[in-house]
Amino acid sequence: MKSLYVCNTSSDFISVIDLCEFKENNKIFLNKKSIDKIGPHGICKYEKYILTANNYSNDISVIDLQNHSSTENYYIGSHCNDVKVLNNIAYVICGDSNSLISFNLKDKRSLRQLKCGNLPHSIDIDKRKK
Numbered sequence: 001m002k003s004l005y006v007c008n009t010s011s012d013f014i015s016v017i018d019l020c021e022f023k024e025n026n027k028i029f030l031n032k033k034s035i036d037k038i039g040p041h042g043i044c045k046y047e048k049y050i051l052t053a054n055n056y057s058n059d060i061s062v063i064d065l066q067n068h069s070s071t072e073n074y075y076i077g078s079h080c081n082d083v084k085v086l087n088n089i090a091y092v093i094c095g096d097s098n099s100l101i102s103f104n105l106k107d108k109r110s111l112r113q114l115k116c117g118n119l120p121h122s123i124d125i126d127k128r129k130k
Contacts, residue, residue: 005050030061039055049065
Protein backbone atom coordinates (compact mmCIF):
# COMPACT_ATOMS: atom_id res chain seq x y z
CA MET A 1 0.00 0.00 0.00
CA LYS A 2 1.29 3.46 -0.92
CA SER A 3 0.48 6.04 1.71
CA LEU A 4 0.43 9.80 1.95
CA TYR A 5 0.90 11.40 5.38
CA VAL A 6 -0.91 14.69 6.03
CA CYS A 7 -0.42 17.01 9.02
CA ASN A 8 -3.60 18.25 10.71
CA THR A 9 -2.23 21.17 12.71
CA SER A 10 -5.28 22.14 14.75
CA SER A 11 -6.33 18.53 15.46
CA ASP A 12 -2.88 17.25 16.54
CA PHE A 13 -2.85 14.17 14.32
CA ILE A 14 -1.38 12.83 11.08
CA SER A 15 -3.80 11.38 8.51
CA VAL A 16 -2.59 8.24 6.74
CA ILE A 17 -4.11 8.30 3.25
CA ASP A 18 -4.22 5.14 1.11
CA LEU A 19 -3.36 6.42 -2.38
CA CYS A 20 -4.88 3.43 -4.19
CA GLU A 21 -8.27 3.73 -2.47
CA PHE A 22 -7.87 7.49 -1.92
CA LYS A 23 -9.25 7.35 1.60
CA GLU A 24 -8.02 7.97 5.12
CA ASN A 25 -6.94 4.61 6.57
CA ASN A 26 -5.61 5.71 9.92
CA LYS A 27 -4.89 8.64 12.21
CA ILE A 28 -1.68 9.00 14.18
CA PHE A 29 -2.52 11.02 17.29
CA LEU A 30 0.41 13.03 18.62
CA ASN A 31 -1.19 14.56 21.70
CA LYS A 32 -1.89 11.59 23.96
CA LYS A 33 -1.01 12.90 27.42
CA SER A 34 -1.35 16.64 27.53
CA ILE A 35 -4.03 19.26 27.06
CA ASP A 36 -1.43 21.49 25.41
CA LYS A 37 -1.63 21.65 21.61
CA ILE A 38 1.24 20.26 19.49
CA GLY A 39 0.33 21.55 16.03
CA PRO A 40 2.10 19.29 13.50
CA HIS A 41 2.80 21.41 10.43
CA GLY A 42 5.79 20.28 8.34
CA ILE A 43 6.55 16.62 7.65
CA CYS A 44 9.29 14.49 6.09
CA LYS A 45 10.47 10.87 5.92
CA TYR A 46 13.67 9.75 7.66
CA GLU A 47 14.73 6.08 7.51
CA LYS A 48 11.82 4.12 9.08
CA TYR A 49 10.31 7.25 10.64
CA ILE A 50 8.45 10.38 9.75
CA LEU A 51 9.31 13.66 11.43
CA THR A 52 6.92 16.52 12.06
CA ALA A 53 7.76 20.14 12.83
CA ASN A 54 5.28 21.24 15.47
CA ASN A 55 3.99 24.84 15.52
CA TYR A 56 2.58 24.98 19.04
CA SER A 57 4.94 22.80 21.08
CA ASN A 58 8.14 24.19 19.47
CA ASP A 59 9.60 20.75 18.86
CA ILE A 60 9.88 17.92 16.35
CA SER A 61 8.18 14.54 16.75
CA VAL A 62 9.74 11.30 15.54
CA ILE A 63 7.05 8.79 14.53
CA ASP A 64 7.75 5.11 13.86
CA LEU A 65 6.23 4.08 10.51
CA GLN A 66 5.86 0.43 11.58
CA ASN A 67 3.45 0.98 14.46
CA HIS A 68 2.48 4.64 13.87
CA SER A 69 3.44 5.71 17.37
CA SER A 70 5.22 8.88 18.36
CA THR A 71 8.52 7.71 19.79
CA GLU A 72 10.32 10.92 20.79
CA ASN A 73 9.97 14.71 20.83
CA TYR A 74 12.87 17.18 20.79
CA TYR A 75 12.66 20.87 21.61
CA ILE A 76 14.01 22.91 18.69
CA GLY A 77 12.84 26.53 18.85
CA SER A 78 9.93 28.91 18.60
CA HIS A 79 7.16 27.97 16.11
CA CYS A 80 8.66 25.09 14.08
CA ASN A 81 7.15 25.26 10.57
CA ASP A 82 8.97 22.70 8.46
CA VAL A 83 11.61 19.96 8.64
CA LYS A 84 13.82 18.14 6.12
CA VAL A 85 16.61 15.60 6.71
CA LEU A 86 19.97 15.07 5.00
CA ASN A 87 22.73 12.79 6.32
CA ASN A 88 21.09 12.29 9.76
CA ILE A 89 20.76 16.05 10.27
CA ALA A 90 17.27 17.54 10.57
CA TYR A 91 16.99 21.09 9.28
CA VAL A 92 14.09 22.88 10.97
CA ILE A 93 12.63 26.28 10.02
CA CYS A 94 11.37 28.25 13.03
CA GLY A 95 8.99 31.10 12.14
CA ASP A 96 8.98 33.10 15.38
CA SER A 97 12.74 32.99 15.95
CA ASN A 98 13.41 33.65 12.23
CA SER A 99 15.95 30.88 12.07
CA LEU A 100 17.08 27.60 10.55
CA ILE A 101 18.23 25.12 13.18
CA SER A 102 20.23 21.97 12.48
CA PHE A 103 19.60 19.01 14.78
CA ASN A 104 21.69 15.82 14.84
CA LEU A 105 19.21 12.93 14.93
CA LYS A 106 21.83 10.37 16.00
CA ASP A 107 23.31 12.43 18.86
CA LYS A 108 19.92 14.04 19.65
CA ARG A 109 21.27 17.58 19.99
CA SER A 110 21.06 20.93 18.26
CA LEU A 111 24.12 21.86 16.24
CA ARG A 112 23.70 25.36 14.80
CA GLN A 113 21.25 28.20 14.42
CA LEU A 114 21.24 30.44 11.36
CA LYS A 115 19.20 33.65 11.16
CA CYS A 116 17.26 33.67 7.90
CA GLY A 117 14.88 36.62 7.52
CA ASN A 118 11.37 37.33 8.74
CA LEU A 119 8.86 34.53 9.30
CA PRO A 120 10.47 31.65 7.35
CA HIS A 121 7.85 29.04 6.49
CA SER A 122 9.17 26.11 4.46
CA ILE A 123 12.38 24.42 3.42
CA ASP A 124 13.60 21.96 0.81
CA ILE A 125 16.93 20.22 0.15
CA ASP A 126 18.54 19.47 -3.21
CA LYS A 127 19.56 15.88 -2.40
CA ARG A 128 21.36 15.41 -5.72
CA LYS A 129 23.82 18.20 -4.96
CA LYS A 130 23.75 17.66 -1.17
